[in-house]
Amino acid sequence: MLASTSRNVVRRLKTAGRSAGCQWMRAELSTSVPCRDTAARAERPSFPCVDQHAARQSRILSSLTHAPDPCDTGPEVPYARPSPQSYQTYHHSQPLPLTYFEPLPELDIAYETWGTLSPARDNVILLHTGLSASSHAASTSQNPAPGWWEKFIGPGRALDTKEFFIICTNVLGGCYGTTGPASSDPTDPTGKPYATRFPVISIFDMVRAQFTLLDYLGVEKLYASVGCSMGGMQSLAAGWMYPDRVGKVVSISGTARSNPSSIAMRFAQRSVLMADPNWNKGFYYDGLPPHTGLKLARQIATITYRSGPEWDIRFGRQVRELPDEAKARDPSLPRQPALCPDFLIETYLDHQGEQFCLKYDANSLIYISKAMDLFDMTLPALTSLNLSLPPPSSTPPDSDAVSPHQPAHLSSHSGSKSHPPPPNPAPHLPDLAAGLVPLQNIPVLVLGVQSDILFTVEQQRELADALRMAGNERVSYYELGGVWGHDTFLLDVQNVGGAIRGFLS
Amino acid sequence: MLASTSRNVVRRLKTAGRSAGCQWMRAELSTSVPCRDTAARAERPSFPCVDQHAARQSRILSSLTHAPDPCDTGPEVPYARPSPQSYQTYHHSQPLPLTYFEPLPELDIAYETWGTLSPARDNVILLHTGLSASSHAASTSQNPAPGWWEKFIGPGRALDTKEFFIICTNVLGGCYGTTGPASSDPTDPTGKPYATRFPVISIFDMVRAQFTLLDYLGVEKLYASVGCSMGGMQSLAAGWMYPDRVGKVVSISGTARSNPSSIAMRFAQRSVLMADPNWNKGFYYDGLPPHTGLKLARQIATITYRSGPEWDIRFGRQVRELPDEAKARDPSLPRQPALCPDFLIETYLDHQGEQFCLKYDANSLIYISKAMDLFDMTLPALTSLNLSLPPPSSTPPDSDAVSPHQPAHLSSHSGSKSHPPPPNPAPHLPDLAAGLVPLQNIPVLVLGVQSDILFTVEQQRELADALRMAGNERVSYYELGGVWGHDTFLLDVQNVGGAIRGFLS
CATH class of the missing domain: 3.40.50.1820 (Alpha/Beta hydrolase fold, catalytic domain)
Structure with missing residues (x-):
């Protein structure tokens, strides 16, 4: 069965390679491919995973309510504190x-x-x-x-x-x-x-x-x-x-x-959080919180909460597939990967970080994770x-x-x-x-x-x-x-x- | 031996607690300690681990040499390319x-x-x-x-x-x-x-x-x-x-x-790198590189390069001790921990990141780590x-x-x-x-x-x-x-x- 599958793959792909011209001929080392898609290359790619940080910042900014009270100590804390x-x-x-x-x-x-x-x-x-x-x-x-x-x-x-x-x-x-x-x-x-x-x-x-x-x-x-x-x-x-x-x-x-491995993982979280310019050495309560740093920290934390075997079973190497992307794509061509989250394990971590970053106070994460390290x-x-x-x-x-x-x-x-x-x-x-x-x-x-x-x-x-x-x-x-x-x-x-x-x- | 050690600790600490007044009495729940050190609390703490990002940025800025040639494509790449x-x-x-x-x-x-x-x-x-x-x-x-x-x-x-x-x-x-x-x-x-x-x-x-x-x-x-x-x-x-x-x-x-665990660790690295404002969606070659993001990424990577058992042996729970700090400190009082790197495992990761962040190109890390994920x-x-x-x-x-x-x-x-x-x-x-x-x-x-x-x-x-x-x-x-x-x-x-x-x- 395998041999026949392999032969089919070779046959099908050789045909695909010919019909798609220079773009999709691979593996043959000396194939000379003179064409270029200069227009496509000159264009700057989009990075929705980076744009979302700025978009989140705008959302927070517009939701911050300033009380007119002169004793006001600043805007409401931006994380979802329970009533x-x-x-x-x-x-x-x-x-x-x-x-x-x-x-x-x-x-x-x-x-x-x-x-x-x-x-x-x-x-x-x-x-x-x-x-x-x-x-x-x-x-x-x-x-x-x-x-x-x-x-x-x-x-x-x-x-x-x-x-x-x-x-x-x-x-x-x-x-x-x-x-x-x-x-x-x-x-x-x-x-x-x-x-x-x-x-x-x-x-x-x-x-x-x-x-x-x-x-x-x-x-x-x-x-x-x-x-x-x-x-x-x-x-x-x-x-x-x-x-x-x-x-x-x-x-x-x-x-x-606490052992040094777990300290290392919490240190990595604190480091990305404290490097967020919004963190401002912890004094962000009258401004914008370090939501991006907190998201990145939570992504790292989430890696430590489950296990490789679970991800093997749950996500494996599956990738996200947007419906319009799938429709637009020639099925004979390989799916083009993105530098933003693409594998389901990536979109999962991204989602966990996004969910958390406005629900929790960044300084609390720093102090409590440090207390864990010190134990x-x-x-x-x-x-x-x-x-x-x-x-x-x-x-x-x-x-x-x-x-x-x-x-x-x-x-x-x-x-x-x-x-x-x-x-x-x-x-x-x-x-x-x-x-x-x-x-x-x-x-x-x-x-x-x-x-x-x-x-x-x-x-x-x-x-x-x-x-x-x-x-x-x-x-x-x-x-x-x-x-x-x-x-x-x-x-x-x-x-x-x-x-x-x-x-x- | 243990029993005698424990009794000594209790005796010594009870004495220390009394002599140090309100500051160092612990564990006794109902001890009423009315004093406050307001001056110390009002002072904003320093964060050398955060300041170093700005200091590095200044160093890079001053080292970038602009050639007078009108065909100049920007400053020299800031990472140490071999001759x-x-x-x-x-x-x-x-x-x-x-x-x-x-x-x-x-x-x-x-x-x-x-x-x-x-x-x-x-x-x-x-x-x-x-x-x-x-x-x-x-x-x-x-x-x-x-x-x-x-x-x-x-x-x-x-x-x-x-x-x-x-x-x-x-x-x-x-x-x-x-x-x-x-x-x-x-x-x-x-x-x-x-x-x-x-x-x-x-x-x-x-x-x-x-x-x-x-x-x-x-x-x-x-x-x-x-x-x-x-x-x-x-x-x-x-x-x-x-x-x-x-x-x-x-x-x-x-x-x-590549399995999802390793993709997760590389995703975490790419995420912190791409969130660095200097990254600028990859177009940083005529400006400042995302040195902070690259440092943070390398810290995360370094965690995956060794093992917990090695860190147990090599660092354990040892902390850094600056000579002047040790001299200034009352030996009867506990060492005050810092939110910046303090355990040797933290200073090690910090050092590894610092060493790497001007030796390598951030975009290369993104592309090559992605190629690994895709394999x-x-x-x-x-x-x-x-x-x-x-x-x-x-x-x-x-x-x-x-x-x-x-x-x-x-x-x-x-x-x-x-x-x-x-x-x-x-x-x-x-x-x-x-x-x-x-x-x-x-x-x-x-x-x-x-x-x-x-x-x-x-x-x-x-x-x-x-x-x-x-x-x-x-x-x-x-x-x-x-x-x-x-x-x-x-x-x-x-x-x-x-x-x-x-x-x-």
Whole structure:
């Protein structure tokens, strides 16, 4: 069959080559082709993918509304902030201590809740978000739009609202109601936004902010701290900072130590964003936002959220085909490729960037992605931060008691049940175990995905190993297959949801 | 030991917290810290990583020399083009047929050679480059600077100059002496550069250009076609287009079909480049080049050239430390992180981008990376290009003869000796095998690297499998370990060089 196909191709193409004249004769090296299409060459090509940046800029410019109020602090923020009616806000009027810089004088925390708080206030799950998510994890009566974890929250779901009272906040540094770089700087006499006067924050700072809300709500102890991606970091940090106030910890596709690969990908995003002239060193709130830089950054981020195998299946090498283009084209001639997005994988990334670039604040991306980079729970790193190491929870494990601060197997591998000991354990594994000692007595679910290129499966194994080395005997560990990569936590309701439900019950 | 360390940390930090007052008290949730450093917050931070773009722009501006000649076609190209005396140039005055567009009216090919051409002209190795390399693969008497493959070329080396005459060209579309977007457009009345009037080219077009040079040099048949990365693509394409003129094919970390992951990474690079206002839709040759976009693009590319495990070993989570910074800092306080490059992985990527952005032409990056994306040797793809499928070389293999166009094992796996049959062979594998039939009778060395994230090891296995399915019984296949990723071909003289030497002898 193949031989005959090949012969047909050769025959058909030789004919096509002859009939199309000089334009389409190929592969024959010495074919002399004297004709030129000078008119076509002299014409400058069009680049719709470049023009769209200017078009977007014009749209934003015309939509910016300037209030006549002399106290106006500039135009409305150009990204789609949710209506303040769609979430609750807690105003914390006390300073919030920070890891690296002087305290924030005050802060707002936007949050939403699902389910009913028990009279004993002992059924609370604190849900932590990834980088760019708002507090809107699931639909509410105030905001019926589906949330980012819609299928995981509700009666009988992974986070069961018949049983639990679930709280999700917009993270410190974010732009969906919680204090971040776009918020008014209380120390600025004109009340202008912080912009890059906002201090560099840490994952620990995000968690500390969330616990001011728990104090306000009178929640002394969480039933569980649950998070995915950066939320997994926060979840671990919550158990570490407040071991007596966290009953269980869930980390889905998170890590206790950002590795240089993931820092590299986030650095690339920050670099393209900060190079956008509109970024203006972060002071763009009274002008045009760096929408092009944010689009380019999101394109890069999107590459890390899925996996090569998924794109092989979903897009392969397919190209976009505009109907009029297809009609106009002589079917015997090859399709002419473009330098603008052409393959479906390109139009997909372009679309993801375009969708995001007016929905999020560029400075929030910079600060929160930096906080992710800085996250490192090895003991030397924690020591260098002057973060005082809290004692482990006073509740001993169900099995043989382990002394506080006395890891059970620091010198030998803990013998994970769900995966074999690492052949070449990372040199920082003992340091990570030492840093995780405060989590010793808290049951922890670690779930990772083998196709994840951002929070790799090696990091998941390392986390589970380190927790066990730290003496934690209640570590549940799962690896998921599939091709969804890092985004599995948003998509795989059956496996991710099932593991969480089982662990929480 | 750990327990005592932890207790010391807690004790030391509690003391430090007290002595440093409000600034460094952390982790204690309810600590009320009323002080503010308003002066520090009101100050706008500095961003040297952003300022450097403007500084670079000023440097370029002042270095651009305008000739007084009225026929001047603009300032000198701002990237460091090698001296024309350092390479030879062949001017091909006939049109060169192209895959997608009308022929190029004429072209120059820059090339360098090593070794001595045998009287029978039968000892020629054509060496193909990766994306951004020049013809300067190794030092010559005209240009004693080390080349990009210095340690692989010379007496007794992988490409042995005692035995072979090695030719390396700058690729079509490049900017180091061969015709590309920066070349004068012969159809432009003022002789201005093509810029983006340059046609989109294919890997096949690059090879066709190289064979005009071989014709000029009177080389009827190559001893071998050798290439790494994009050079591997060209090497396969040379064997495919001219099966009777290529004795052996070497593909190191190449592929016969670009996958969507690699297209995504190159798309991200093109996007940031084309969004640079200096890019000006490609018409920047009489002004400032898109140096910032090119730097950002190179940063992204660099991420794909090495591997996470290498960065873990080489950089880990180390940060840069400026001597005066370290001196000024109170050692009891945490180091304050910056939003500009701070981790060594960031300063490394920044440095790589900075080094590259004035050494290369942005339009060449766009055109050549696009040609890589377009490369697909499956039969349906070749058919859609109207590339006529040449017959296999007339030389039958040493072992049992295989009929031309009659693949030996198209329906069953060929039983690779060096790796097990793929558990889930890609659905396009039979199509790729059908496309590779013209290479049936040419010995092919396929070498890949397990840590390569750009040209993955799965693609190497796929290529070897497809060649065998196409009936090629002389496929040599090796996989290398190590942590150098895609760049292994530049670094691993022992293993890469050894495999080539063995295969060529």
